[in-house]
Amino acid sequence: MRATKSIASTFTLVVSVCTILIFSVTIGSFYYRSRVALKKEMRNDAANLVLASIYRVETTLHAIGKVTEGMARSLEMGEYTDQGLAALLKDTLADNGDIHGLGAAFEPDPAFNPPTPIVPYFFRQGDRLIFDPVDSSQYPNRDWYQIPKELGRKAWSEPYFDSGGHGILMTSCSVPVFLDNGREKVVRGVVVADVSLEWLTKLMASIRVLETGYSFLLSRNGTFLTHPNRDLIMNETIFSLTESLDRPELRELGRKMVRGGSGLAAYTDLRGMRALMYYAPVPSTGWTLGVVFPEAELYADVRNLTLVVAGIALAGIVLLTAAVHWIARRVTAPLGALAEATEEIASGNFDAALPAVRSGDEVGKLTFAFAAMTGALKDYIRDLTETTAAKERIQSELNMATDIQASLLPRLFPAFPDRPEFDIHALMDPAKEVGGDFYDFFFIDDTNLCFLVADVADKGVPAALYMMVAKTLLKAEGQRLGEPDQILAGVNRILAADNDSCMFTTVFCAILDTASGEVRFANAGHNPPVLISAGRARSLPVQAGFVLGPMEDVAYTAERIVLRPGDTLFLYTDGITEARNRNEELYGQKRLLEALQAVARQELAGMIRAIRAEVARHAADAPQSDDVTMIAIRYKGPAGSA
Amino acid sequence: MRAGMMGLLVLLLALAATAMADERALRKARLMPMWSPQAQFAGYYMAREQGIYARHGLDIDILEGGPGRSAVESLTACEADFAVLWLATALQQDAAGPRLVNLAQIVQRSSLMLVAKKASGIAAPHDLMERKVGLWNGELSLPILAFLDTYRLRVRRIPQAYTVNLFLLDGIDAASAMWYNEYHTILSAGVNPDELQVFSLHEHGITFPEDGLYALERAYRKDPALARAFAQASLEGWRYAFDHPEETIEVVLRIMRQANIPASRAHQRWMLARMRDLIVPADADGVMGRLQPAAYEAAGRILRDHGGIATVPDYETFTGGDDARN
Incomplete structure (x- = not known):
């Protein structure tokens, strides 16, 4: 069934639909472009935030690395007695508050008994420095000793929890001590500085990212060192997590992160929150700092603004529709009246009154034309009536003639x-x-x-x-x-x-x-x-x-x-x-x-x-x-x- | 009326006596695993959690293993009644005395592997020649030494500790790894499987049974039934663990957290799945928990060649002799 639509409603519908279309496209493109612009700006902000944080971490770690290296170089230069070495360790530790413990271990010598010497080690407890020598034959294959030895360079260990069970994250900076025996440089021992990462944990927690954003730190192996979800810390790596969550795409991102990459990545976090993540490496340790910006919050202002604009547009469209409808009705009302009058004329009443002409517009002209047509029609019908009467008279005469002729x-x-x-x-x-x-x-x-x-x-x-x-x-x-x-x-x-x-x-x-x-x-x-x-x-x-x-x-x-x-x-x-x-x-x-x-x-x-x-x-x-x-x-x- | 009251009283007393008798029937015993809590021991945890030990009349206390806590020493020092030991460890201890009895062979074949990065140009065993290879201390490296011997490889042996960090940093060219543990740790550090060249020892003809349940022979002789009950209940625990993997992983993770050990869900899930591959016999007529004589003989040869022992006990004696059939 086809409903008859008036010109006014058709006109109103077309105008409304077109207006809605134009506004939708405009607002949509405004929203999209705003997001793009915001993302660009956010990328710079994020990079600044991450790099500033990394700089603070790096400054401290770099200083510790330098102290440890200096210590190793001292041991290469001079001959130290056990007492001399202990004094050097103690003095160096006393001068460097960022270091928690300091020790020096040397290669086992089969000529001695036991071949692995006791390792002199000092650590900080409050203001006191405590001598706590390591009496274990196992140190040569511990990471802190073996890795710098085998690599022949300074190495930061994978972080670990302190042995005291305080849940304090520690890392060790180890520097090999070389001995140049004339033919080649061989590793004679390792200087190790243990560092508490409590300050780092606090620093990370202090990084504020909008209201609901957060930061996290990954070790070189991808282990979570800091994260708002404490269950992850030291338990999971970003890779084991992606395996649990079955999200292979996150594994690729993780590989970029632990390989020292940096950049902005779209990221859906563990709670399914869509976010953007900026990440960059901590150069000395190979760790990665990631900062997560929740999209919802990031784009909240743009979204709210868009909603306000959309609201105004909607109100405008309602108003426009009403206005268009009113004007269309005003224009077509005389047409409607004319249509009604002509309907009456069509039914035979030529004396039906046509609506009064108020203006000289098209409708006015049409009304005039209708009036003229009605007049002409009336004249014509009068003539036709007369002609018909005459014709009927002739016809009746002719009929009689027919009869007469037939009768002949x-x-x-x-x-x-x-x-x-x-x-x-x-x-x-x-x-x-x-x-x-x-x-x-x-x-x-x-x-x-x-x-x-x-x-x-x-x-x-x-x-x-x-x-x-x-x-x-x-x-x-x-x-x-x-x-x-x-x-x-x-x-x-x-x-x-x-x-x-x-x-x-x-x-x-x-x-x-x-x-x-x-x-x-x-x-x-x-x-x-x-x-x-x-x-x-x-x-x-x-x-x-x-x-x-x-x-x-x-x-x-x-x-x-x-x-x-x-x-x-x-x-x-x-x-x-x-x-x-x-x-x-x-x-x-x-x-x-x-x-x-x-x-x-x-x-x-x-x-x-x-x-x-x-x-x-x-x-x-x-x-x-x-x-x-x-x-x-x-x-x-x-x-x-x- | 009076007679009825009396009857009730007698009934109550009888019930209480039965309950006390049950309580008394649970025999206390201690189990020492060879390492820190992880899914490698899931079967024993589940046997305890699910009351399987209790159903066999046992109250098993699972001690906490780990670095510096040797399972075999706990056994010889009578700090533990049972221990989870490698077959190699058990045979060396048996040779040194006091003697041990294999109650059940849990892991049927070698899970050991050598892992190298393809990027280091290692594609076949002979590529390991003169390379730095990480080896664990003691008997854990025996199958690897047998592997190197098979291919007549001279390598630079680097002592390997508990981590694979040196390998990840390219400090060594190949690392020793357990399929169920270190291999997955390497994957969990962001290395993809296709970037690794893996030499699984069992694929190179070295079938070296690993985890088994052991007791001191003299303790075993005193009460074979207790030991057998323990072994049966433990195998039942393993079956339960394999049938209920998610529940088992929850239990393992809980125990690990209680012991303050880093616990990764994905890692424990992997480990449990691999333990299933290693424990459940591949062929339908294989029996879970049974030490295969052929594998035992092969392991014995490797131990004589590389492990510094002159003889291995005969199979019957080592597995409890006639008592096994009783």
Whole structure:
């Protein structure tokens, strides 16, 4: 079902939809571009924040590294006794508050017993420095000793928890002590500085990232050193975590991080929070600092602003829609009134009042045009009413003329029920109310039956009037003269004498001797009749002859045939052979002959009906253009013979 | 009425007596694992947690192992009644005396491997020639030495401690690793499996059974039934652990946290899955917990060649002899 929409609502809808579309695109692109700009700005902020934090960490670690290296270099330069070494360790530790413990270990010497010497080690407890030598043969394969030894360079250990069980994160900076024996530099021992990372944990906790953001620190192996989720610290690496969470993409990010990469990465954290993460390495230890910026918070201002703009836009659109609707209604209201008024006019009330014209706009012009049209229509209908009345009068007169004309032709069949020698039947079907065709038959004397068919040129009233004259003359002259050629010549003479209108008529006139079956006939330009004999129909060859009317003193040829009993003579006008269908196709003589042959054995009334029906069928719905007239006569033999 | 009260009293007394008898029936014993709590010992934890030991009439106290706490020393010092030991450890101890009895062989084949980084150009065993290879102290390195011997490799032996940090920093070219432990630790430090070249010893013909349950022979002779019950309950514990991996991992993580040991869920999950691969026999007719004579013989040969012992006891004696069938 299709709902009818008013112009106002269609207009309002289109404007609203377009406006919403424009605003959506505008606000969407505003939001997107703001985010891009914000992300760019945030990248710089994040980089600054991370690098500043790293700088603070690095400063401390670097200093510790330098002290440890200095210590190692001292041990390479000079020979120290056990007491001298202990004093050096103690003094160095005392001077460097960031170091928790300091020791020096040397390569085992198989010549001594035990081969692994006791390792001198001092550590800080409050303000006191405590001597706590390591008496274990295991140190040569501990990380803090083995890694710098095997790598031949300073190494920071993977952080570990302090042995005291205080949950304090520690790391060790170890520097190999070399001995140049002339051939090569070999590692003689390792200086180790243990560092508490409590300050680092505090520093990391102090990094504020918006409201809900946070930072975390990864070791070289990817182990969490600091993280808001304490369960992760020292338990999980970023890789074991990604394995648990089944997030391989995070593993790739983790690999970039622990390999010393830096950059900004989209990151969905453990709680499923979408975030951006900036990460950068701590150069001396190979650790990685990551700072997580929650997207929701990062883009909160842009989102809120966008929502406000969207709200304003929405209110604007509502207002705009209302305004558009109001204006559209205002513009189309006169149209609506006009439509109602015209509906009334359409229903026939031409006096219906049109809405008052308030302005000279298109609607005003339309109203004026409607008013003018209504006036013109009223005049036209008045004229039409008068014309129709006149036409009806003429029509009724014509109808009467039709009746009169029809009554002139012999219409009562059988016409001569007391004459068994022949049978006769006829039909005239005028194309208009009155026709120019006619037929007639009458006895001249007791045995001679005159019958004729005529076609006045032209149709309608003039032809009908001319026909009246011709018919009257033909009957009068027929009864007076008694021979067809003389009848035609006589009638022609009278018609031609006063023929100002130059009208003419064709006539085929014949006289049947009912005793012998002889037919005498003459033709004045009419179609030759059809003879139906022994079931065969053929056109009778006749002289053409000149039409009646235009010229005086025309002689007509008398001809004759003899009908055998059962023969039928069929006379017709060109209304039959020239009947046309929609394709302008003529009915034609050939079809007529075939049709007659088909109904040759029928009674004459049936034959004429059949031919009429046949012609009507051919013409189908094409209007009848000419009068259709036919007369058929069948000779049955002399009286008493039948 | 009076008779009814009396009957009730008698019934209550009987019930109390039964309960006390049950209490008394639980035999106390101590188990010393060879290392700190981890999924390597999940079966024993689950046997305790799920009351499987109790159902076998045992009250097992699982001691805390780890660096500096030798399981075999605990056993010989009678600080523990049972211990989880490597077959190599057990055979060396058996040779030195007092003698031990293998109650069950838990890990059926060697989980040891040598791991190298492909980037260091090591693709086949002979590429290890003259390279720095990390080896654990003592009997833990025996299968690796056998491997090196198989390929006649001379390597620079670097003592390897408990971490793989030296390997991660490229301080050594190849590290010793347990499939269920160090190998995954390396993966968890961000090294991808396809970056590693792994030589699994068992794929190189060295099938060296590892974790087994042991008791001192003299203690075992006194009460074989107790030891057998312990072994059966422990195997049942392992079956339970494999059937309930998530529950087991929770228990392992809890025990690790209680012991202040770094505990990674992913790592323990990996370890439990690998223990299953190592413990559950590969072929359908294999029996869980049974020391295979062939593997025992092979291990014995390696020990005679590299472990400094002259003879190994015959299989029957080592696995408890006739008592096993009783």
